[in-house]
Amino acid sequence: MxxxxxxxxxxxTFDNVVALDNINLKLTKGKLIALLGADGAGKTxxxxxxxxxxxxxxxxxxxxxxxxxxDKEKIVNLVGYMPQKFGLYEDLTVEENLxxxxxxxxxxxxxxxxxxxTTLKPFKKRLAGKLSGGMKQKLGIACAIIGDPELLILxxxxxxxxxxxxxxxxxxxxxxxxxxxxxxxxxxxLDESYNFDLSIILDKGKVIFEGDTKTLGNxxxxxxxxxxxxxxxxxxxxxxxxxxxxxxxxKESCVVVAKNLSKRYGDFWAVKDNSFCIKxxxxxxxxxxxxxxxxxxxxMMCALIKPTSGEGFIQxxxxxxxxxxxxSHLGYMAQKFSLYSRLSVYDNLDxxxxxxxxxxxxxxxxxxxxLEIFSLEPYKNSLSFDLPLxxxxxxxxxxxxxxxxxxxxxDEPTSGVDAIQRKEFWNHIRLLSKIGVxxxxxxxxMDEARFCDNISLFYQGEIIALDTxxxxxxxxxxxxxxxxxxxxxxxxx
Numbered sequence: 001m002x003x004x005x006x007x008x009x010x011x012x013t014f015d016n017v018v019a020l021d022n023i024n025l026k027l028t029k030g031k032l033i034a035l036l037g038a039d040g041a042g043k044t045x046x047x048x049x050x051x052x053x054x055x056x057x058x059x060x061x062x063x064x065x066x067x068x069x070x071d072k073e074k075i076v077n078l079v080g081y082m083p084q085k086f087g088l089y090e091d092l093t094v095e096e097n098l099x100x101x102x103x104x105x106x107x108x109x110x111x112x113x114x115x116x117x118t119t120l121k122p123f124k125k126r127l128a129g130k131l132s133g134g135m136k137q138k139l140g141i142a143c144a145i146i147g148d149p150e151l152l153i154l155x156x157x158x159x160x161x162x163x164x165x166x167x168x169x170x171x172x173x174x175x176x177x178x179x180x181x182x183x184x185x186x187x188x189x190l191d192e193s194y195n196f197d198l199s200i201i202l203d204k205g206k207v208i209f210e211g212d213t214k215t216l217g218n219x220x221x222x223x224x225x226x227x228x229x230x231x232x233x234x235x236x237x238x239x240x241x242x243x244x245x246x247x248x249x250x251k252e253s254c255v256v257v258a259k260n261l262s263k264r265y266g267d268f269w270a271v272k273d274n275s276f277c278i279k280x281x282x283x284x285x286x287x288x289x290x291x292x293x294x295x296x297x298x299x300m301m302c303a304l305i306k307p308t309s310g311e312g313f314i315q316x317x318x319x320x321x322x323x324x325x326x327x328s329h330l331g332y333m334a335q336k337f338s339l340y341s342r343l344s345v346y347d348n349l350d351x352x353x354x355x356x357x358x359x360x361x362x363x364x365x366x367x368x369x370x371l372e373i374f375s376l377e378p379y380k381n382s383l384s385f386d387l388p389l390x391x392x393x394x395x396x397x398x399x400x401x402x403x404x405x406x407x408x409x410x411d412e413p414t415s416g417v418d419a420i421q422r423k424e425f426w427n428h429i430r431l432l433s434k435i436g437v438x439x440x441x442x443x444x445x446m447d448e449a450r451f452c453d454n455i456s457l458f459y460q461g462e463i464i465a466l467d468t469x470x471x472x473x474x475x476x477x478x479x480x481x482x483x484x485x486x487x488x489x490x491x492x493x
Contacts, residue, residue, distance in 0.1 A: 105146055415443075472484050
């Protein structure tokens, strides 16, 4: 039999919510398969169902010729699985994690070769919990491929990982599998599909595309437009959040200033001697690999951590000396969902509007406006913990905007959301900048970088390039921003 996985009318519901909707697929053995879609599209449910961790509500599944529920013991050693959340033991070392997984699979492994392949050999005695994000992902992949599985399932192995590291992770997989291994690699990054034999795109539990991505176009922007059409389309309209938005009148040319900003932990420089200026209405992109110092810079500029040296200013206010006044001009959306998960949507908006000094009729007016514009009205009494990711991100952005700040700090605001929601977010951001809001933003989606007026490229805590997107592309001899990012980082390594 040449098929690795066959599903017929596969359906899965959770409390009347349809996670998988009548999926029919025949996936050939020995292929590299990309499973694409935003958080909540059904990717994890599909993967867990085909390996027997979840029982389907309706339909049938054949995995490697077996029923994954009835024949679980027969397929357990034929499948390598890396879960979406970090599934290793953080209090064990790299070597101890590998040893544990080899014992669980009852196989003997040459750890030296595996550590060489993954470039983890220098860190084999380090606790898994102390590894960087990229190294954790490499260790997760290493544990999944122990025993040379016939089917390798990797659930979001590149989530939150920069473009260069994503390429390295995929290269690692390709080098360590046999030509008979079937790989299913799930991701919310549409551009990753170009590296696979077959792409399957899920949206709201349905398969909206199955085939070679190149049939939708070799250009990522063109490809994304076609995916959006498959999802039902998107019509750009004027941002209602930018309408009737009032910002303070600040006369100086630089609204946000970092002067020789540095942060050191022992002998390690997380950020070293960085300076930049963000003008009124400018979208300033802070790009770089994982661990480059982007989030640390954000936190210093928000007075969440104290710099070792240097200063930050927001509208002329020293962030460290007068954090309350500086923050009054600022809306901050953190990389991780940072609102109160046990408060309702309405209560989160009520709390943050109160923190920013809004009261009475004006406070209620602002809350109602955010609920309406971001389509949060149906969820206003729901706990924020229970929201789908896209709505969590909408709520986070709404809380950052509710006091109409003149400065926005957005740390990976579109991570995990679908292509349409990314369009909506950037529509708001670009139109807010046109009325004078200054924006500092990070992203791992390099196609979003084209919306930035200027980009600061970070590497190992330092700025290695600062220019417009078009100039950076030209300097790097690249075709687009993703290639420019990769080329400029490789030059510095």
